[in-house]
Amino acid sequence: MTPGSGLQAGLKNRHLTMIAIGGVIGAGLFVGSSSGIATAGPGILLSYALVGTLVVLVMRMLGEMSAANPTSGSFSAHADRALGRWAGFSIGWLYWFFWVVVLAVEATAGATILEGWVPAVPQWGWALIVMAVLTATNLVSVGSYGEFEFWFAGIKVVAIGAFIVIGALAVFGVLPGVHADKASFGNLSSHGGFLPHGPGSILTGVLLVVFSFMGSEIATLAAGESEDPQRAVTKSTNSIIWRIGVFYLGSILIVVSLIPWDDPSIKDKGSYVAALDSLGIAHAGEIMNFIVLTSVLSCLNSGLYTASRMAFSLGQRGDAPKAFARTTSRGVPMAAIVASVVFGFVAVFFNYKFPDSVFLFLVNSSGAVALFVWLVICFSQLRMRRIIQQEAPEKLVVKMWLYPYLTWATAALIVFVLGYMLTDTEHDGRETVLLSLLVAALVIVVAVVKEKFFANRGPVAAVETEADKVSV
Numbered sequence: 001m002t003p004g005s006g007l008q009a010g011l012k013n014r015h016l017t018m019i020a021i022g023g024v025i026g027a028g029l030f031v032g033s034s035s036g037i038a039t040a041g042p043g044i045l046l047s048y049a050l051v052g053t054l055v056v057l058v059m060r061m062l063g064e065m066s067a068a069n070p071t072s073g074s075f076s077a078h079a080d081r082a083l084g085r086w087a088g089f090s091i092g093w094l095y096w097f098f099w100v101v102v103l104a105v106e107a108t109a110g111a112t113i114l115e116g117w118v119p120a121v122p123q124w125g126w127a128l129i130v131m132a133v134l135t136a137t138n139l140v141s142v143g144s145y146g147e148f149e150f151w152f153a154g155i156k157v158v159a160i161g162a163f164i165v166i167g168a169l170a171v172f173g174v175l176p177g178v179h180a181d182k183a184s185f186g187n188l189s190s191h192g193g194f195l196p197h198g199p200g201s202i203l204t205g206v207l208l209v210v211f212s213f214m215g216s217e218i219a220t221l222a223a224g225e226s227e228d229p230q231r232a233v234t235k236s237t238n239s240i241i242w243r244i245g246v247f248y249l250g251s252i253l254i255v256v257s258l259i260p261w262d263d264p265s266i267k268d269k270g271s272y273v274a275a276l277d278s279l280g281i282a283h284a285g286e287i288m289n290f291i292v293l294t295s296v297l298s299c300l301n302s303g304l305y306t307a308s309r310m311a312f313s314l315g316q317r318g319d320a321p322k323a324f325a326r327t328t329s330r331g332v333p334m335a336a337i338v339a340s341v342v343f344g345f346v347a348v349f350f351n352y353k354f355p356d357s358v359f360l361f362l363v364n365s366s367g368a369v370a371l372f373v374w375l376v377i378c379f380s381q382l383r384m385r386r387i388i389q390q391e392a393p394e395k396l397v398v399k400m401w402l403y404p405y406l407t408w409a410t411a412a413l414i415v416f417v418l419g420y421m422l423t424d425t426e427h428d429g430r431e432t433v434l435l436s437l438l439v440a441a442l443v444i445v446v447a448v449v450k451e452k453f454f455a456n457r458g459p460v461a462a463v464e465t466e467a468d469k470v471s472v
Helices: 013-023 027-068 074-082 085-117 123-140 142-171 200-213 218-225 229-238 240-258 264-269 271-278 284-316 334-353 358-366 369-391 405-421 429-453
Strands: none
Touching (some): 013 142, 013 229, 013 284, 027 218, 027 229, 027 264, 027 271, 027 284, 074 085, 074 218, 074 284, 085 334, 085 429, 123 142, 123 284, 142 271, 142 284, 200 405, 229 240, 284 334, 369 429
């Protein structure tokens, strides 16, 4: 295989399976759930169910388009075809921006844990080490990324599965050797009721948990580098319901059943650590720190992969530097990876030097990108369904339910959530939406100007993979 021959099908079925499962278990679930529980009480289950339903519907739409046309650009490439080049350009670059900021956030979170274990190495040193190691694995081959993610995701799945089983046994009072005084399903209705802060807290909870679901779409990007992209997309799309049901709703149900939602330890220690501590499990904090570190490394690994593949796709379509679309003999888009990680390093620097100004702006201005991506997927699917039906109806192996009504309803719900965020000043919701809209507007202006004055796409700098050659 000579340099510049495009991406390779280096991901195995077991890699894709774990990438799909692990994609819905982010570090945000372990770290961010405590604030959601404190805000909504047991009613946070409804917040998770509402966002989970939203993600299932959006993933169904994305699955429909990606199964018909598996490509490394995923929803950006679909938006390009369905809505226009400006849409693919804008959402592709916004998504890239989101993930390179996430690299800095997760690198810092991982460095904090590692510094606690080995204080001889400063926090910035650990962030540098973590970023360098995962960059190296991504530069070797897509298979090395898949292998690392297989084990990272495997640890997360085993850990959260064990937590659910152990917690359920404790709630039912049959966990041997443990006397869990507080564990009971009665915790769901006592201490102020199921909705102690009223029905409005459900929507506030949505704002706090919605971003922990980002990553569900990674499997559709990775499918382009698998041996059977259509099968991989179909499988990950069809399994999203039970993945969210088990890992999010199941584990949060166990947390709020093991201990009362207003127990101070939830905010002090974190929801999962507090739940384990209530069972008297030794070294619960260290165990959970290891699991959170694994989730952080998984998110870093996938974030770098995802950002680089989106940059690669933008390069292929002439919407990014041509170098981004060139690959090594191992099928690795080196320039796209290096550019992504360099921006990540710069963001890490801002986090240490200007945490309350420059870095806070970066985080808030990328915060609503998840909702923008989902909204673009909705509008792309409305158009792409008609295109597929006209040109290749046999490729509709995954179909969105109740099209087009459920698609429009999903889009309306996303717009409602964005609108509700504008009323939220307590959790920075308004600032996040306004700054994200500002950045999005700037990117769209660049896209429109580029399309008007530089309408012709440049030559594609890399030969597409077989998945990328599939046209609708």
